[in-house]
Amino acid sequence: MPTIHLTTFIAAPVQVVFDLSRNIDLHKRSMVSFKEEAVAGTRFGLIEKDDTVTWKAKHLFKKRLLRVKITELQKPERFIDEQMQGDFKMMKHEHYFKPCDNGTIMIDLFHYDIPYGFFGKLFDRFYLFRYINRLLHLRNKTIKEYAESDKWKPLLMK
Secondary structure, three states: EEEEEEEEOOOOHHHHHHHHHEHHHHHHHHOOHOOEEEEEOOOOOEEEOOEEEEEEEEEEEEEEEEEOOOOOEEOOOOEEEEEEEEEOOOEEEEEEEEEEEEEEEEEEEEEEEEOOOHHHHHHHHHHHHHHHHHHHHHHHHHHHHHHHHHHHHHHHHO
């Protein structure tokens, strides 16, 4: 089972980074080039424990749906979302937030498995792993950009 591990330093308080990471509106902004939108469940604002969200987006030349559920949430240290329905055989995304002297260390562990046996593993090795990695980097770059400026205030100060 492949795992993508990303560590991102963000010069902002842990609560801001944590809340931006749970913000549906910011997630949509980070994935605008994929026309990603929340179509069911929690569609705006912050996701909480036991919330579900169904995402619709165009990935790999096809419109896709992914329904995830927040299965664990401990403010502001971590939360976990897991696939309930979608193209993966299994998907679990662990988000960790560690305060440090000048900001926050954000850690992503993205575990997944794909169907199609040998051909799925081949596809993952030569394409999918890098594709997902790029999506996660793009999302983290957006969180960092908002957290390190005043752009986050309209999203969280409601």
